[in-house]
Amino acid sequence: xxxxxxxxxxGRWILFTTVLGSSMALLDSTVVNVALPHIGRDLDADLxxxxxxxxxYMLTLAGLILLGGSLGDRxxxxxxxxxxxxxxxxxxxxxxxxxxxxxxxxxxxxxxxxGALLTPGSLALIQASFHPDDRGRAVGLWSGFGGIGAAxxxxxxxxxxxxxxxxWVFLLNVPLAVACVPVALRHVPESGDEKAHGGFDVLGAALxxxxxxxxxxxxxxxxxxxxxxxxxxxxxxxxxxxxxYVERRRPDPMMPLDVFASRQFTAVNLVTLCVYAALxxxxxxxxVQLQVVAGYSAxxxxxxxxxxxxxxxxxxxxxxxxxxxxxxxxxxxxxxxxCAAGMxxxxxxxxxxxxxxxxxxxxxxxxxxxxxxxxxxxxxVLASVDVTxxxxxxxxxxxxxxxxxxxxxxxxxxxxxMGPEAYRSPDAFDDAFHRAMAWCAGVLVAGAAVAFxxxxxxxxxxxxxxxxxxxxxTAPPLEGRRARKRLG
Numbered sequence: 001x002x003x004x005x006x007x008x009x010x011g012r013w014i015l016f017t018t019v020l021g022s023s024m025a026l027l028d029s030t031v032v033n034v035a036l037p038h039i040g041r042d043l044d045a046d047l048x049x050x051x052x053x054x055x056x057y058m059l060t061l062a063g064l065i066l067l068g069g070s071l072g073d074r075x076x077x078x079x080x081x082x083x084x085x086x087x088x089x090x091x092x093x094x095x096x097x098x099x100x101x102x103x104x105x106x107x108x109x110x111x112x113x114x115g116a117l118l119t120p121g122s123l124a125l126i127q128a129s130f131h132p133d134d135r136g137r138a139v140g141l142w143s144g145f146g147g148i149g150a151a152x153x154x155x156x157x158x159x160x161x162x163x164x165x166x167x168w169v170f171l172l173n174v175p176l177a178v179a180c181v182p183v184a185l186r187h188v189p190e191s192g193d194e195k196a197h198g199g200f201d202v203l204g205a206a207l208x209x210x211x212x213x214x215x216x217x218x219x220x221x222x223x224x225x226x227x228x229x230x231x232x233x234x235x236x237x238x239x240x241x242x243x244x245y246v247e248r249r250r251p252d253p254m255m256p257l258d259v260f261a262s263r264q265f266t267a268v269n270l271v272t273l274c275v276y277a278a279l280x281x282x283x284x285x286x287x288v289q290l291q292v293v294a295g296y297s298a299x300x301x302x303x304x305x306x307x308x309x310x311x312x313x314x315x316x317x318x319x320x321x322x323x324x325x326x327x328x329x330x331x332x333x334x335x336x337x338x339c340a341a342g343m344x345x346x347x348x349x350x351x352x353x354x355x356x357x358x359x360x361x362x363x364x365x366x367x368x369x370x371x372x373x374x375x376x377x378x379x380x381v382l383a384s385v386d387v388t389x390x391x392x393x394x395x396x397x398x399x400x401x402x403x404x405x406x407x408x409x410x411x412x413x414x415x416x417x418m419g420p421e422a423y424r425s426p427d428a429f430d431d432a433f434h435r436a437m438a439w440c441a442g443v444l445v446a447g448a449a450v451a452f453x454x455x456x457x458x459x460x461x462x463x464x465x466x467x468x469x470x471x472x473x474t475a476p477p478l479e480g481r482r483a484r485k486r487l488g
Contacts, residue, residue: 004189006134013187014129019142020180021085022122023149024173025115028057028092029474030150031157033287034302035166037423039104042166046420047413048220049101054284055216055406056105060112061119062402063209066254066395069120070200073193077124082184084117089177095170120395123478128191143477144313147470151309154287158302201254204246208254211239212403219410223419255396264384265393267454268332268377272397272476273404274447275336275373278440279473280405281412282343282366285436289346292423293430294353304359308473311367316375316470323376327457332380333448335373340444342366343437350430370473378465378476380455394479401475412436 004011036050043049072080091110098104123142130138160168214236221229247253260266283305290301323331345362353359378394385393412418416439418432470477 003131004129004134005131006138010187011130011134011138013183014125015138015141015145017180017183017188018081018122018125019145019149020176021081021118021184022142022146024085024088024092024176024180025061025119026146026149026472027153027156028111028115028170028173029472030153030283031160031169031302032057033283034154034157034298035161035169036288037291038161038166038298039101040423043098043101043104045101047418047423048420049105050423051220051284051409051413052105053101053108054409055220056108057112057115058280058402058406058409059209059213059216060109061115062112062399062406063212064113064116064205065120065399065402066392067200067202067205068116068118069124069391069395070254071117072121072124074200076190076192077121077128078184078188078190080117081121081125081188082181084114084119084121085177085180085184086114088114088118089174090114092170092173096167096174120478125188125191129189143470147309147313147316147472150472151306151313154302154305155299156302158297158299161298201247201250201252204243204250204254207239207243207246211236211243212406214239216406216410219407219414222414256392259385259389259393259396262384263454264456265381267450268328268380268384269397269400271332271336271447271451271455272377272381272400274443274450275339275377275404276401276475277404277408278336278339278343278443278447281408281436281440282346283473284409285412285433286346286349288423289349289429289433290353290359293351293426293433294349294359295351300355304355305363307360307363308367308370311364311371312374312470312473315371319371320375320379320465323379328376328380329451329455329457331372331376332451332455335369335371335376336444336448336451338369338372339366340369340441340448342369343441343444346437347434351426374470374476375465378479381476382465382479390479394476398475398478405474408440412439415439 004014006012006015032054036053039045039053040050045053068080068084088111091107091114094107095104095111098107123139126138126142127135157169160166160172214232218229218233218236221232244257247255247257286305287301290296290304291298296304319331342362342365345365348358349362378397381393381397382390413422413432416432416435418436419428422428422432465477465479
């Protein structure tokens, strides 16, 4: 039984290194969008290259995050976590030194692999190391500090972009890794899962990532209308079908399809796809709109969206408690509708937009919507499966959210007629941004309709989320494989 106490020096060092490691991946998922216009100008990149700068990272992260957790269980969570930190730092260094867009995109894909190794490992280390009496508090602190990192990220990213330059958004990860690894070696105990056995579903992970990658490529390049794009799209669909076939046949699949036998689990993941597709598109385009059209600096654009994260940090735990009292159906219906209203309010953000009159109302309404839905969504995902599969359910839900954001970033420019050079033209980008916000709002309304029609109150004896405070806008909080707390 783990016996590290929170009050001990070792306990504080474990918390420090896991927060520091996970913050590397969390920061990159929020700050890179702020730097996109500067990256495009500096590397003479078109819009497709900027889409891939975001999507290459999300592609490998979403495709491999479930496999990353399994590797930690088998080979040692500390070992895989440190491999992920070092890998992520090395890829970040390559990003910071990239001479052209092609190298940057490849390095971002490698970053996603590192993120898939360290993200589930950081939480698993806390759950495996701390005494049961302190575990809930440790997870809460890990989650809270991660939320603070998510809030600081856009501000820090904007300051770096306007100051020393966009390359430091990536280079900053190197000293963080240098601080993280020695502490992990000295103070974090190794742990694993003695019950982990059998082979790894490498084929399933590869097919899933390949399907996402081919579909993403087809969506980004669809404007060309070539035969190669059509063949790529069909290849993506074929890889997706093969993924389902492999997962159904394997004795130890990465994503057991029988978990979707729960109608509630399936329904909530459909809501997740709608919500995080809209959010992925919104956060990709809004910081560019604020810089290219409204004339904000990178720092101004990054901090403009800060109230959304602050609201989540302050109110997410209370939202979870409310969801436990009234059930998830109302929060998962009202939350997406409020987010849709916030995105429609962004239609007021144009040239020389006032922050107080135009931007702030939109981000406040969006933040309230996220507060209403994220905590109940996580709780419902965990409650819809057996307690022994809570970590698996959370991992699938987290990966689904990232995949939805990936597809949205690829599809929105196509759906809105955003040309390769649109981000260089304020008028062209503004027109496309308005169409994109309407699309995002429509997807959120669809998610609200799915929630209202399908989500029901969980059973009273269900798994309570351990991450009660969170501020990530890119995916729901990741719950550990050992979540065992009960309501009551």
